[in-house]
Amino acid sequence: MSMTKRLEPGEHSEPEATPYRIDPADADGKRKIKADSVRQATAWRARCQYRAMDGKRYDLVRWAKTKRQALDALSDALADRKHAAVDGSLKPSTPFVTAGRVWLSEQQRPGPKPKAENTLTAYRGAFERYVDTEGSPLRGLTIAQANDVQRLLVLLQGIADRHGSGAAKMARTVLSGTLDMCVKRRVLQGNAARQTGAVRASEKRADKRDHRKSFTPEERGRVIETADALAGAYGADPRTARKWAMVADLLAFLAGTGVRIGEARALRWEHVNLTTGAVEIHGTKTTSSLRGLNTPEWLRERLERRAKLTGGVGYVFPSPALLDGAESPVDLSNLQDWVRVVLDKAGLEWATSHSFRRTVATMLHSSGVPLVRIADQLGHANPTMTANVYLGRDLRGDKADLAALL
Template sequence: MSRPRLEPGTAGDVEIFGLYLDGAKWRTYGKDKPQPKRWEQVERWRARCYYRGHDGVRGEVSRQIDGGRRKATVVAEATDAVNRAVAERLDRHGVIGGENMPLVEAGRQWLDLVDRPDSGLSEATRTAYRGAWSRHVDAAGSSVRGLTLAEVNRPPVLRRLLQSVADEHGTGSAKMTRSVLSGIIGQAVNDGVLAANAMRSVKPVKAKDGQSRQRRKSEDERDTERALTRAEREEILTHADTLAEAKTWHRVGRKAQTTADLLHFLAGTGVRIGEAWDLRWEDLDLDGRSVRIRGTKTQGSRRTLGLPDWLCERLRARVEREDTSGLVFPAPAADDPERPWDRSNSSRAVAAVLRSAGYGWATPHVFRRTVATLLHEAGMPLVKIADQLGHADPSMTMREYLGRTWDNADDDLSAHL
């Protein structure tokens, strides 16, 4: 029986065969030796798949995996291993194959395109896309993980996934997942694989209760509208130092110390945490008490800030411990000063300190709001506060960080006019 013809850049179904050891060779079960009915009794498995490159040439890839496990585990691991091998063999150059290409493979290709310097997307956006992909699409239990591009490109299928994400994780997560899937399908349309993007026919969804994770102002829920008092700020920083001093093992201690230093830097400058991650030693002038912030958003976010004396002393202490080349806050577990600290790992480390200090509602952004509030209480001009935060529009600083608007019909003020 002939095999169905494959479109260029696509692969066929993955076939899985049980193997048994015959002397020194692994052989496939067959008529002479039937395969056991229980998958757990098979010692080894071979997965095979035929593919057709973009040049039209057919090929075959196969991978072997360990047996002694349940069918679902074997099928999932074998399929993933073969699909990855096919992806490496195909000379893709960012081109999505036929409509029968698995969604997970098309998604990985799209994410590779997103990571290219010419994508025009910020690192924060790329990280958010990958997070939504791994949590809600290419994840165990996802309703679309095993589908092809053609199968997923249907409004009911897409709507069901997005509604599930919204109900379980919030409207914001559903919105990000929608962007990812729309990007993948849109790329397939651009490559001539699909005729239209079905996501355009799917209306935005909302969580079941009509809101995105209704925020309760409790001690354990995030509150992005609150600033710290000066005493609360000092309590958190002292707690971070206490944790760092208690960690004696090198790698754990280095992570705790880097986290504490990062928190002090956020508290003393009000920069975005992404700007702190990108900070390099050559950006610091400790003698001149200043730091150059490269910015992560607009042209206005690129700025030079003064450093308080206590933060300069803190950074000088870090100079004595660390290599003064490369990143100021690199990956603590690595000895490479150029290796960035994984954004998710860093955020979790900061969140752990805030939570253990009794401020589970706080996020790293709380230090940014706190700096704005302290400067405002000190009587600093609004324009100066906006410059400190890297805002091109001072009204944004007033509206979002100080909780004020331009609408101030105050009789007490008008009485003095």
Template sequence: MPRPPLPIGTHGKIRVYQSGSMWRALTKFRDFDGVTRSVERVGKTKAAAQRQLKQALTERTATVAEVVAPSTRFREVAEQWFRSVQAAAAQGTRSPTTVDVYRSQLDRHVLPALGELRIQEVTVPRVDSFLSALRSQSGTSTAKTSRTVVSGVLGLAVRHGAIPNNPVRETARIEEGHKSAPRALTAAERTRFLDQLESDETASGRDIPDLVRFMLATGVRIGEALAVCWPEVDCEAGLVSVNFTVVRVKGKGLVRKSTKSSSGERTLPLPSWAVEMLRRRESKRGDREEPVFPDSLGGLRDPSNTRRDLRKARGTEEFTWVTSHVFRKTAATILDEAGLSARVVADQLGHSRPSLTQDVYLGRKAVTEDAATALETVFDSESE
């Protein structure tokens, strides 16, 4: 019975012979193309010949390092997969923040638990046990993100033929548990909340009242609101273009990047009270190209810092539950109560699926004027 071939990218036993005044070290190496070839190096001593051969084998192995075999360590495959995520971000098909999140999950959770296992050892029971323990220790959200990372790594292994299927698919679902119903500000609460913000000198000095008005008028995310610059605002037509969001990228700082999807790129009509607010701000602006809601130096504003300013301004009693996303849900609820279809509301929010809007936000492109008309009632306490 013939001897089985060497695995791709591996070598056989190293043999060393003396040849005259020199020493020869040689072995067999199976290359990426499946052909087994002899590799030989010489040295003045036996040890020198072995060192030269091992160095040559290391260099040769590097040429097939991207090959994933059943015996490849999970850590090596993970790094290969992560490089593909980085490449996708460089091409604009992945968000830079996704790169940072995946790197964090790999370093903090996934690699410490699975990194030294061989790919063939990363079985359904092992992955299931890891995710279950992670959920108990760090919460559902962290477990779900780590599940996505592990699935991506093992998916790469499947494509290389190292394993027949992705074990993550057979693990138990990570359930969210009971979710409270979406909560939106009522008309009376909206008025009281804005009054509270206006009376707070720090909040007013940091543009929080106008920012909240803008988010209520449009239903945009806080990063999208902070990314809007004056060239994207047309007060004469009463329109604002929402094409970007502000994110912080490691090593680069704050940047404007395209919205989550093509559905996120939209032109929104504005209610008249929002146009008046923007006209007032426009008359005081500095650089025509600067953001509508800039930082103290006229540049991009950090969404995280802005959320912190909002938390401080909302007080500790009636409005402790209010976050920046509540304004988005409030706008969606107003549109729903006005009888607009789920499709129209989804287009206003930049969702590709109306079901997401209905499931999460209710308690494309150019959007119908009915949306702006409905949002005229944001501060109308008699509309309840």
């Protein structure tokens, strides 16, 4: 290799790898000398010259136990040099967790299709549980090191076996999104997470939640009564009373409209007409998420009472931490935990906040409301989503009513 080849800024000479061995004359056993043959090699030196954008030439050297490892280390060093000139944030040697944080911040930026708050929360949760946490096999790795199919497969399979296939799927989404960002920034040439495929748990985990069921009228009323009872039980503690009163009113709103919990959380008083009961829902899932709804009279009266108690400004369901916190949205994770408490106390461990949404769809369908109108109520761009997910088919149930028509 000619080390005097003319190099343009950003170019490097052809890398060379040379075998070395420990000098037997060195008492400390640290000095290395060139090996006479590959068989004698105990270490390899990879070397090349790189010309920086300022015109200076640098001699880059990397050592490793094998030739392949030495050349890979030199390749990473060259990539770092090149990215340092054009991208001050990410390089192949950047810690992978740093890249993950950059990707998460990008997901929060507004755009033509912004991510829903629930989705962002799920991304952050997966990143903090499986990547940026003590004991994570990726936490101490660079971007280049983490971009390894076998390493990612071992991680994802472990997540699937311990936490379920759904958790592994979410973790893979975060990993693949982070690596895709690195590919787009030319930090990496490929995304190893795309090659892992879907990872399944070795044994199916039992799920206490039933995402196919909807509430009966008695169960729906019991949930709201349970929440109201919790609010009344903490009258001596204003902050706790505000919390449970807010949760009770929010659950009533879910029951009376079928909106997503994130949409209810974002509702502001300027979007509510207390005279007519009309509300404007600002969703984030699709363009159909931005929609107008009408509340039933019992819910309109409940909102009217809430407006009188809270002042009727800012968020309808704000954070209960501060008495004057009308402009502070309630934390979604805390809200989900409080809803879980209410549902469990009501004896409905199988239910989730989404059960209200399915219940509204079921009630409207049972009343003969056209599918398109139900989709409008729920904010679905495609009525097929409403039919397939929220109006589950009963293939094995009784069909005597159909037989009577034949």
